[in-house]
Amino acid sequence: MWKNHGFTLLELILAIVLMGILAISGLPHFFNIAHDAKEKTRESTVLAIRQGIEHYHVGDLIDQGTGVGRFPAALDDAPDGVTACDPCFTEVIEGGLVSPLWYKGSDTVYIYNDNENPAITYTYDPTTGTFE
DSSP: OOOOOSOOHHHHHHHHHHHHHHHHHHHHHHHHHHHHHHHHHHHHHHHHHHHHHHHHHHHHHHHHOSSOOOOOSOSOOOOTTOSSEEEEOTTTSTTOEEETTEEEOSSSEEEEOOSSSOOEEEEEETTTTEEO
């Protein structure tokens, strides 16, 4: 008399095919995670720059004691047109930012380019302290 111990070949093939279908259906979500991570990193960097500008401004208010604080004249002293920040934003981020994704276009223009999406240009206004 035969006793069944295990699975038939057909059952194993069906299980493998189902696992493959499930894996393939999850791949688009996995690739979006990488894109979302880059986006969040860029947003975090911009937020850190804006907070650094505000920190500089508040520090100047305290130092001057006049109720009128200045914003930094420049965000760093890196030369214009550098191929990548090495480092950039040294006036507002301690140690600066070293990243191949950020470029300095001029004294007040910075470009973020991850080579997958259109480049994003940010302009710093030293009179108002905005970084948009």
